[in-house]
Amino acid sequence: MAVAEQAGFQLRNRNPDVLTCIANLSNDEVFTPPEFANRMLDLVAEAWATDHDGASIWADSTVRFLDPFTKSGVFLREINKRLVEGLAEEIPDLQERVDHILTKQVFGIGITQLTSLIARRSLYCSKWANGEHSIASSFDSADGNIWFEPVEHTWAGATEFIETADAEGRPVKRGTNGRCTYCGTSQRILEREDGLETYAYAFIHTNDVHARMAELFGDDMQFDVIIGNPPYQLQSDGGTRDVPIYHHFVEQAKKLQPRLLCMVMPSRWMAGGLGLGEFRQTMLTDKRIRELVEYPVSREVFPGVEVKGGICYFLWDATYHGRSAMSTVRDGNEVSRSSRDLDEFDILVRDGRGIEILRKVLDRKEESITTILSVDKEFGWTSNFSGYHSIKQRDDVPLYYNSKGKRLVGYVARSQIKKSAHLVDTWKVLTPKAGSDGGQRIPDVVLGQPMVVSSPSVCTQTYLFFFLDNQRQAESVASYFQTKFFRFLVSLRKMTQDATRSTYLWVPVQAWDRAWSDQELYSKYELSAAEISYIESMIKDLGGAHGG
Template identity: 25%
Template sequence: MTSLEDLFRCFDTEENRRILKHLDLNIDVLSLIWHHINPFVLNALDYKIQNINRLAQDTSVSPLQRAVTAMGKFGKLSESEVTTPLPVAEAVIRMLSDDCFLSLRDDSCRILDLASKMGEFAIAVCKRCEKMGIDRSGAAASVAAVTTSPVAYEFTRKVYRVLGLSTDSIAAAFYSRDLPEFVDQREDGAQKLTKILTQAKPMCEIKFTDEAAEEEEKAVKFNAVVGNPPYQEESQAESTRNGQKPRRNIFHYFQKQAMLLSEETALIFPGERWLHQSGKGLKSFGKSLINDVRLKKVVFYPDSRELFPATDIPDGISIVVTERTKTASGFEYEYITEEEDIILQRSNPGDELLILNPHDISIVEKAKAFTENYRLPFLHESILPRSLFGIESDFIEKHSDQVRLYTEETGIDYDTEVKLLANDQAGPAGRSRWFVVGREHIRQNREYLAQWQVVVSSAHPGGQDGRDNQIAVADNHSAFGRSRVALKSFDTKEEAEHFRDYAESSLIRYLFLMTDESLSSLAKLVPDVKDYSENNSFLDFTKPVDLQLYRLMQLEDAQIRYIESKVSKKDRESR
């Protein structure tokens, strides 16, 4: 094919009809474009088609290099489908043992990419085989793939052809995003999916409706499962609370399925949310995986742009490697930033949260020792629910005729009314403002209206990602909506202000940064000294809190400088 005209001459074949369907191309629309396009633009387009075809057929370049060149032309297939850069895919494949590749000549052994976009992991597998002296033709049917979408299917299929791999090894009846739904909708769904995917037949023939026979359960052995699976999925239904489409994490489905399927796994997915067991569906998964004896290695990039330059994932990226035959506890941990690459052996943390930056370990250990020595709780235990007063995100919109803006000049009857801090509308466009509402609208936890709360933004309560947590004292005539969360509640203004000073100290702000800011892990490493009155036995609130805390935690000068540099950096980022 050397021109757009050639496309119309060959589209009426089964394969090309499939390609048009998968790429969501309409031949009638293409025909209109062809007949009405500017001749100079058409000439340029035909040249590009001819050039791409020439490159694809260039026998002077090795198939592997042609595949690499083709992949380099694309970064994103869609907003949610970011191709894994080849150096990253190669690094992941290097984390697998040699045994995974030596047995690929066996027809019953395969490596599976659970989320192929452009066959990037297939290219990396072929390069590893080449370095190990393994003939790629002997393993042509042993590199299997489930693709992320119809478009990804066509790209992966093209790369497989260039590499000389069997396109029969690509799933044709389902895509990566179908796997979590399959598991959710069936009892023992993960085990059933394992039986289906390990059937002794080409991957292209496998369907979810297959009834896998028991004797075929292990007919195909996956030496390894690799990939960069989808991280989240968006529901088509609108949220009844804030008008936004809800999203849920799904990457953990792929990790759990991979560990059922294979001897070894090496997957890429967001880091901090699972490492700190935060986010919907991740609490039990994160705790289980970080303590699993099969966990061999975790590579954590706090800045996702180190791996994916065009994509900013707030909680960083992790590469997780497991090995079924591993029996010793602990795992290798690698922490990579632009400035440094730290490798150390870590113990499985049990009920504790893993400290992500190795430089933070000694400081956090001192804070924990102080907390344990004086039998103090952590602040996480006192945080009140975001739904404390039952004010939803759309409250102001729904009751616009029953609320008014609050200003200092506005009169308010505290016997029948309260101040309300809430968003003026649901969704990301909403802005937090003070309103006046009747007390009858506060239908739950009314006893807190007589107390003072120290509140922070529920979106960024710990001040992570360079955001201001908007800490403030809400007086004993105030309520607030879901845009705020109360860290603690007090009977007096004095206690509330002392606690605010405590929470704004450099050390406590630093300790807030040690965990993910989702409410499930917020302040899990922040000591709570409980008494914030003038009678506190640890702190004199008439004096600078920072110096007293440094002394209480027995911090060294170098540690203090490190803490203050981290907090100062956060302040610069939040401006």
């Protein structure tokens, strides 16, 4: 009789596999497809074999696995399947083997009440671990080894308060607009009536993750492998921006000192992300990152879900110290693979094929074009600024702004310009901060059309701008901006649609006395035919600049 039939449940050949059909809860909590989870488990198994003289991790009955943010339970289910097969020789009796695996080796923490039930159903074939239909026969509790209990946020830093009362009627002043000290999310957004999900994840809402694990699973709990796909972000600031939280899960997992750590997360950390500077530096300098696999197009991994900037997963190995194997996958194909020191630059260049080109440019130690580039909101006006008029009056200055996707010009009195007045009387090359979508489609234009505008002029936050002394210089910069070479260097730092000032850091200044072409730039920086071909394949023609 087959293994699956003996156990009274199907470990294989589920047709269809329900976990390939389940819908995501949101873009923040993305269910992992089984096929992708198994790629990560294959990577874990390879690293374990390398570290243990070729031994199979699935044939070791002492190894403990933890998914500390389980949603569908796919990682736990696939680990169970592999262990059931791998331990057949050591524990011949199937029921005894299944009980050993589920009670001693496989553990999870649900991120919500709903996902904990889904995960138990995936792993135990019952939403109750000790239920009639559970494949485990040794659990006393309904939770089994998949824990979930509601956890509260810890609010601090409030500046607005309400008068209320405690359970005994005594007056209490309570803050209403604080932030959680653990995850940074907004109290105003997430503090809702009792009974609704708070998204206060147990794994990161603690100062002592070791104590939390002892509380959940026992004092002697040490996990060999931590693996999973954490929540990515929470809303904050009235929904105008999202607060990343995935890095907190990575940091907590490392504190548990596993042998191997394998996690999925958005790729934005490599070059940007709100509040991720310290995390990025820690990741780039961590020599224990054995492998890093990056997908610029998230839909290749999570069908129907767009994660801006793509997604990646990494393997962290406590026994490893060296260069990281980094690969980029597009359309199911590995388009780039290299062994790299991740901290060579201040950010992580995703595609290894561009690194040698970048080195050739940076080796010349030329000044960065950011020396003539404005900062964000240079004149102090946000993109929705409306304090302008449409008919020019005496001493007015043209104001360039964008409305409903159209580039428009209004006028403001020079006396209204309180910030960066020294830049008003310069020629400018305006560039929209919103460009293409960060390499989702190849070839990519990377940036929007530049626009040359005469002196005097100002603009809203919609634009960054290069400031020059005269028209000839401005037109020279615009020609440079339109080259594939220029936009390729920007693309190495640009992860999402937003082209911030820092994305231009690696673009060198040129002499502003000519109209620049790619051929001149390729020759100047001594690029090889293969390097030129690569740039040409990655960057799309932009066309002519607009005049203003």
